[in-house]
Amino acid sequence: QVQLQESGPGLVKPSETLSLTCTVSGGSISNYYWSWIRQPPGKGLEWIGYLYYSGSTNYNPSLKSRVTISVDTSKNHFSLELTSVTAADTAVYYCARGRGYVSFDYWGQGTLVTVSS
Amino acid sequence: EIVLTQSPGTLSLSPGGRATLSCRASQSVTSNYLAWFQQKPGQAPRLLIYGASSRAPGIPDRFSGSGSGTDFTLTISRLEPEDFAVYYCQQYETSPWTFGQGTKVEIK
Numbered sequence: 001q002v003q004l005q006e007s008g009p010g011l012v013k014p015s016e017t018l019s020l021t022c023t024v025s026g027g028s029i030s031n032y033y034w035s036w037i038r039q040p041p042g043k044g045l046e047w048i049g050y051l052y053y054s055g056s057t058n059y060n061p062s063l064k065s066r067v068t069i070s071v072d073t074s075k076n077h078f079s080l081e082l083t084s085v086t087a088a089d090t091a092v093y094y095c096a097r098g099r100g101y102v103s104f105d106y107w108g109q110g111t112l113v114t115v116s117s
Numbered sequence: 118e119i120v121l122t123q124s125p126g127t128l129s130l131s132p133g134g135r136a137t138l139s140c141r142a143s144q145s146v147t148s149n150y151l152a153w154f155q156q157k158p159g160q161a162p163r164l165l166i167y168g169a170s171s172r173a174p175g176i177p178d179r180f181s182g183s184g185s186g187t188d189f190t191l192t193i194s195r196l197e198p199e200d201f202a203v204y205y206c207q208q209y210e211t212s213p214w215t216f217g218q219g220t221k222v223e224i225k
Contacts, residue, residue, distance in 0.1 A: 044205065044217075044218050044219050045154075045205055045207075045216040046216070047207075047213060047214040047215065047216070058212055060212075060214075061118075094161055094162075098209070101167065101168055102164075102167045102168075102173075103150070103152035103164060103167045103207060103209050104152070104154075104162070104164060104207075105164050105167075105173065107161035107162060107163075108161065109161055
């Protein structure tokens, strides 16, 4: 059974960089798309971007200037960096697996990141 | 960007009732790359339907998806107590991938 687990700081100061890692277990990181999605408290879902296992990426234009998604296939994990954060970046961040025609079939449980001084 | 508009915002129904949720796209989703997710409080979304009408593994057959182009529907034929949740549609045909704002199905 594939499982995804987000990890990283729960509190980030304004103007600093948010960094999260998603560890994949029970399956290989190869041959799939790996996405980050976020959800501000009480609001809807926003796709941040994806990385294909080979390393190619695609980011939401609304965040593109601040986002980097990278992969470490040897550790079976992928990571998110979001720079210059503000309170508007406070959200639950999810990692998810994408499989072409199937969309997001496996999700992590999510991690709340609060941006505050 | 494809904007997805879900209606209604809230649906109040009784267990055993039939739920019909709508998702309208601002432009055609020509390859039917349209998914539906269920989200309960404090949980990650769960994939119900992909490709507009294919049920994900383990999803009961009371959930069905239909539609094409710009108009899509999720139907829950007989609501079970565990089906009361928020439902999101999502298109993954055109970048940026986008979600609807959600429909809450609540107990009447």
